Amino acid sequence: MALSNSLQSGQAPMLCQMCEESNEIKWKCLQCDFLLCTKCQQLHQKVKSTDQHIIIDIKDITTYQQEVNDQPDIINIPCSVHNGQNCCQFCKTCEEIICSLCFLQAHNTHDMIGLAKEYELTLEAVNNFHTEVEENILQIEKGLSKLDIRKTSEESLYESEKQKILNRERTLKNEIEMHTHNLLMKLDHRREFLRNQYKMKKIDQRS
The missing domain is CATH 3.30.160 (Double Stranded RNA Binding Domain)
Structure with a gap:
């Protein structure tokens, strides 16, 4: 340029x-x-x-x-304890960022790590967590999809079985009605036969 x-x-x-x-x-x-x-x-x-x-x-x-x-400015982070001092390290023991005076006064025996390295590790952990969350969401979506398919299949099976039961009910009703009709016809024929027999007997007695 x-x-x-x-x-x-x-x-x-x-x-x-x-x-x-x-x-x-x-x-x-x-x-x-x-x-x-x-x-x-x-x-x-x-x-x-x-x-x-x-x-x-x-x-x-x-x-x-x-x-x-x-990118975040991790070099010019002011110390919350000492005015005019910028934080330069991360105390892993206390889980806080500190300046050089903090280190000398209270953290010199603690487990320390540089700010840049801690930022890198934290960013990596966040990215890994984000990836894990996305994978979990994907698995949940797959699970829900399978549940939807199973629900649809069960609903279809339910409707099919219900229809079979209703069809069987109609068939049984028809068979019962037919059987009842036949029994009534036989009963009517029996009654008519007995009446005729009775009439014939009375005629014979008169003669």
Whole structure:
């Protein structure tokens, strides 16, 4: 960006801040705050004293800066006990952040860890917990889905059995009605037969 601005304004092209020869600026060392050409970037990473420096493509500077801004400031956390002191450690024994004076006065025998490391571990624990919660939610959703399927299946089975019972009821009713009708017909025939027999007997007696 600085290179393009210098060209547009008519200024001399910006040179690599290490070799001061190449104007093909493509990299920036965040620790040294140097703009580098590709050759110097490679050399910079080979030097033992700077091999751990963070070097990024100049096209990614804005994105990187945004990511840095989004991270919490764990360096400038004021101590709640000592005015003017920033917290620098986390006391695992007391589970609180402390400054150097706190350490000397009350925590020098406690189990300590650096703030950055504690933040990293806490963030990892939170992410793991978040993953575990999502997995549990997924399992619950699967379980509920199975319950819904089972409920639907049981409802279908219930309706099927209910229909069978009702059909059987109608069949039995029809059979009972038919049987009752037959019995009544036989009874009527029996009564008519007996009446006829009685009449015939009376006629015979008169004659």
